Amino acid sequence: MADRTPLIVGNWKMNQDHHQATHLVQKLAWTLKDAKHDFDSVEVAVLPPFTDLRSVQTLVDADKLDIRYGAQDVSAHESGAYTGEISPVMLAKLGVTYVAIGHSERRAYHGEDEAVTNAKIRSAFGQGIVPILCVGEGLDVRKAGNQVEHTLAQVDGALDGLGAEQAAQIVIAYEPVWAIGTGEVATPEDAQEVCGAIRARLAELYGAELADGVRVLYGGSVKSGNVAAIMAQPDVDGALVGGACLDAEEFAKIVRFDSLSA
Template sequence: MTRTPLIAGNWKMNLDHLQAIATVQKLAWTLKDARHDFDDVEVAVFPPFTDLRSVQTLISADKLPIRFGAQDLSQYDSGAYTGDVSGAFLAALDAQYVIVGHSERRTLHAETDEVVAAKTAAAVKHGLVPVVCVGETGEQREERGAGVVPVEQLQVVLDAVQPSEIVVAYEPVWAIGSGQAATAEQAQDECAAIRRGIAAAWGDEAAAATRVLYGGSVKSGNIAGFLREPDIDGALVGGASLDVQEFAAIARFRQHVGL
């Protein structure tokens, strides 16, 4: 089964709304000049909340083929939840995606697997595609074995939604922001374990149709190795997504290596 690769740029807490406009414009021009086929490799950016309206207006007005999403959402639709942003608000901005359960949210904001599942269900309810992040620390990987913790995290989510409604992103927490990436073989082993976990819960056909991304110090110099692996369907890119030329080179991995 063919799964369209997704190259997703998580800007984290970087770029104000004016910088966001300039970045998306430059990215669109760079990929257009390179004759990038957006139907062959999907490209999405995930700006901060304060940039979303500006990015949405630009993409809509200029009919840009770049997709966009938010970095988080509330599990609640409305109410006395100061600082939260609901899926309904994101859907009203025509966002297509939302990141859920990123390791930084799990660590810095103490988000549990149950909260991640609730947020995932809220995203699906409002027509958004959640990019559900799962992963493990180096200590967890050493003590429990490769693939165990990510699959357990995902199983809680799959009790709330169907795999056809989500994208999964594997994060080796020990690699994020370190400049050190998992090897392609390690990433493949983890993503294959995730796919087996989906198959155990929902069957082989559902597992074969679900996109699984790798996210952990992804760069133009290593993306081809990851995307050659059979169970890796794209990348959740962090710091490198802030550099337009670098992010465009990641998105154009097929042209570089003939994949």
């Protein structure tokens, strides 16, 4: 098995203004420093709102923090008459490492489908930004037992036509919609079932070696109390954390899942 560095990502969603952003990142950095966190063994990233990115960049650069940061969305276009959108070129200038694409809240409130996620993934890669593709089923699909087919169709559509060089770098986050912000967490076995299926599909599309190196995350009500059991699954390489990442101490505990019991 490839040596996949675990990745814990905090998606702030529409929370924290740029002053609060600086405090939250500072507190996270201090808490992890106090705990002597080894950033090479577990990578840490935050996804603040667009309006916070410059402040976060300034802090990370000035204090030479090992924390990475990214955006929650990106335009499929580089520039032009797209009112309200944010270009991947602008994000690259802000030093972002990652961008979430196709989060279930973008799919639900902005009608994003596979054509859109595919275009946005290409847009991000075009500027050297690593997409975190978010996929996952709603409750109806889960109740019907079609979670794997549904999620793999989202993966297929998003990756359509993507070359191996780019596929090798992508991060995929499996987030069952029924577990997001609900307190309803998928069991570790639920997470493994779909994360394993995603890796198997990547192997079909790009070969086993490439698939073995891609990080597949789980998201949906991850907390310090459940992260260790989820991370113990063989195909889960990290977590995309919503609510719990707004508390620096709780998020730092999640980052340090190795020190918690499963």
